[in-house]
Amino acid sequence: MSSQRCFFITFEGIDGAGKSSHIDALAQMLRQQGREVTVTREPGGTPLAEQLRALLLNEPMDALTEALLMFAARRDHLRRVIEPALAQGHTVLCDRFTDATYAYQGYGRGFDLQILDTLENWVQASDALQGGVRQPDLTLWFDVPPAVAAQRLSQARTPDKFEAMPQAFFARVAEGYAERQRQSPQRFARIDGDLPRDAVWQQVVDACMAHGVLQRSSA
């Protein structure tokens, strides 16, 4: 087990914000600094949650069903992957977590935010925290204008159910992320994603240093 403090770090942003390529790069840098790292994603990260992901990304459903399945996948993921990895001293890098549910199901689809609060408190109750609610230590929020993200995605891949939503949906999702940042400013690091990739990466490194995740020497 590592003697260093381990961190639970999440990556967030609207589709096409450009977060994906930085997750593996950060994992590599952390490993070079001697950390054990678990890289995972939501929805997904366990066999059951990956099956739920396939449904969530492809099947039409109402917003309550969507929120419940997101949290069901999250519960399995927390119990089987995230909590055990943190207990072993790993730093966990997770591509999306509950901020995405607030942003997409809450702000994007207009689902009741108080019900999301209740689900968050139930699902993220952690034995390791004596029943306290597990939250990320750091959330890297890749903020890009919806028009920029749409332009990137149009050149990148066939859209899934969420990626096919109109720009107005992503404007609401972006507002959801901004609101979550206002509620937890210490946990969030806003990354300006509308810059060349190297400049985005430098902000990721700076934010990780500022939160004590990366050490200054080898970054």
Ligand SMILES: Nc1ncnc2c1ncn2[C@@H]1O[C@H](COP(=O)(O)OP(=O)(O)O)[C@@H](O)[C@H]1O
């Ligand atoms: N800083 C950037 N500038 C321009 N294009 C980018 C940048 N970062 C990522 N991209 C491109 O945008 C698309 C979406 O990036 P991706 O990392 O898959 O986004 P996300 O995981 O946030 O949805 C990809 O084609 C990727 O190559």
Ligand SMILES: Cc1cn([C@H]2C[C@H](O)[C@@H](COP(=O)(O)OP(=O)(O)O)O2)c(=O)[nH]c1=O
């Ligand atoms: C975790 C989560 C994801 N999502 C959506 C956002 C994304 O459109 C989709 C999958 O996320 P993601 O894996 O980030 O997709 P990609 O790698 O293609 O960018 O699921 C929600 O709507 N709610 C959630 O709680």
